[in-house]
Amino acid sequence: MLINAEHLLQYQRCKRRPVLDAHGDRPQRAAPNELLLKLQQDKIAHRMSILADLSDNHKPDFPRGDWKAGASATLELMQRGVTYIYRGVLLANYQDLANGEDQDVSLCCEYPEYTFLSRPDLLVKQPGESRFGDWMYVPANIELGKRPKQEYQIVAAFHAQVLTKVQAKIPETAWLLLRSQARNYTVDLSKWIPQMQGILLEFLQALELAEPPEVFISRQKCNLCHWYNQCYAIAQSQQHLSLLPGVTPVRYHQLRALSIHTVESLADTSPVILENLPGFDRTVSPKLIVQAQSVLQKRPFILPNALPREDIIFTSPVEMYFDIEAQPDLDLDYLLGILVVDKQANTETFYSLLAERPEEEELIWQQFLDLVWQYPHAPIYHFCAYEVDTVKRLAKLYQTPNASVRPVLNRFVDVYEQLTKSVVLPIESYALKAIARWLGFEWREKEASGAKCIYWYDQWLETGDRTLLEVIQSYNEDDCRATRNVKDWLVEFVQLNLV
Numbered sequence: 001m002l003i004n005a006e007h008l009l010q011y012q013r014c015k016r017r018p019v020l021d022a023h024g025d026r027p028q029r030a031a032p033n034e035l036l037l038k039l040q041q042d043k044i045a046h047r048m049s050i051l052a053d054l055s056d057n058h059k060p061d062f063p064r065g066d067w068k069a070g071a072s073a074t075l076e077l078m079q080r081g082v083t084y085i086y087r088g089v090l091l092a093n094y095q096d097l098a099n100g101e102d103q104d105v106s107l108c109c110e111y112p113e114y115t116f117l118s119r120p121d122l123l124v125k126q127p128g129e130s131r132f133g134d135w136m137y138v139p140a141n142i143e144l145g146k147r148p149k150q151e152y153q154i155v156a157a158f159h160a161q162v163l164t165k166v167q168a169k170i171p172e173t174a175w176l177l178l179r180s181q182a183r184n185y186t187v188d189l190s191k192w193i194p195q196m197q198g199i200l201l202e203f204l205q206a207l208e209l210a211e212p213p214e215v216f217i218s219r220q221k222c223n224l225c226h227w228y229n230q231c232y233a234i235a236q237s238q239q240h241l242s243l244l245p246g247v248t249p250v251r252y253h254q255l256r257a258l259s260i261h262t263v264e265s266l267a268d269t270s271p272v273i274l275e276n277l278p279g280f281d282r283t284v285s286p287k288l289i290v291q292a293q294s295v296l297q298k299r300p301f302i303l304p305n306a307l308p309r310e311d312i313i314f315t316s317p318v319e320m321y322f323d324i325e326a327q328p329d330l331d332l333d334y335l336l337g338i339l340v341v342d343k344q345a346n347t348e349t350f351y352s353l354l355a356e357r358p359e360e361e362e363l364i365w366q367q368f369l370d371l372v373w374q375y376p377h378a379p380i381y382h383f384c385a386y387e388v389d390t391v392k393r394l395a396k397l398y399q400t401p402n403a404s405v406r407p408v409l410n411r412f413v414d415v416y417e418q419l420t421k422s423v424v425l426p427i428e429s430y431a432l433k434a435i436a437r438w439l440g441f442e443w444r445e446k447e448a449s450g451a452k453c454i455y456w457y458d459q460w461l462e463t464g465d466r467t468l469l470e471v472i473q474s475y476n477e478d479d480c481r482a483t484r485n486v487k488d489w490l491v492e493f494v495q496l497n498l499v
Helices: 005-013 018-025 034-051 067-080 093-096 152-168 189-208 228-238 249-257 263-267 284-297 357-374 388-399 402-409 414-422 431-440 450-463 464-499
Strands: 002-004 084-086 092-094 115-120 121-131 133-142 174-177 184-187 318-327 332-342 347-355 380-382 412-414
Touching: 002 005, 002 152, 002 189, 002 388, 005 018, 005 152, 005 189, 034 133, 034 450, 067 084, 067 092, 067 152, 115 152, 133 152, 152 174, 152 184, 152 189, 184 189, 263 284, 284 357, 318 388, 318 450, 318 464, 332 357, 332 388, 332 464, 347 357, 357 402, 380 388, 380 464, 388 402, 388 412, 412 414, 414 464, 431 464
Parallel strands: 002 115, 133 174, 318 380, 380 412
Antiparallel strands: 084 121, 092 115, 121 133, 174 184, 318 332, 332 347
């Protein structure tokens, strides 16, 4: 069986996914969504931009999927001493990767049936001694991230270890080529190869088990996974604790150690039992227990240490609801949506300030300032911190006077912050969609999401299809209206329940 760097990358994110990739029922995999396809396209484009600056780069020629032929073609290029090899093929067995100073030698032949396939984005020729002569190669991987994450460095160590077998010389280093100003990052192989070997061994042991590792739903990591629907269905059928907001992997392991496996048992736990454990404290423990009680009883609760009534969210004769759509790859905030609710005039007006081209961002920023200053006393409600951060970014980028921005920021009210400090809800997530849908609100575009809007705006720039902009604008307006629904519900609930 072939084990590759992608397996190790995914195993660090989710212990279940690469095991399912190896042994799971492929028809149960979901088709890749638009954002995942976009990320794949972006990575290819990033690779090509780097390759364009490299002369004397070669790609081994071999039949698709014939890895032995690919390894032979790569070896021939290495023997010739070409400067750069793009997506070469390197093969090794388990003994070559497990037999290191930090590993028990008895492990060396434990998994003889596994072959390790390494395809670094680049093999770069360097001075040194190897089986080829007075040169050697070091691996370089091209990543979309801007930081040298651990998972990237583990993958780089994997490539370096397989390369050691092929060239009979451990490379002096490995490189990550990132999307940042300091693009080249040097990987400390003396640190990361032992860690990689440990993760690799753990993964191989998981492959040998009769069942894949336990489900754990972590939405940020899980949403783009092609096994998400299957895993989520299992978690729901088990009423798995990971579906409870606030149950992180660290907290989950602590709960399991106390034999707390169900929502019912957590709901009956005393906060004192949890508050001194890793991942818990005197604030987290009672909140998580009330969260379990809320889910169990299917009703909202006021938190024990809720904000005082005078600090809770308020209403105003004129209110504004603000939501942004962005294109992170372009560092662009292209849609500033504002819903103006005038209760005295009994009107609701939605303003969609749209940059049809990236260079129009400054224009919509000025339109935003003009609009919010028409209502100088209206609170500006938003959901989470992104809107505040964006206003600060745009003000700095376009050198807006502080006198024009600071009073606006002082009017911002984060509905998410107010809600999560005051109440718990019988839901699986405190994302806007989950809360608003629990209240009965529905988006007109059923499949729309912030991630899909990123993809759709990219497609708009490529195709000029205005229906894509219309869908984005509709989604953005519904985000503003959903924020209003959540705010109105919170005000009413708190007034009725908080003494």
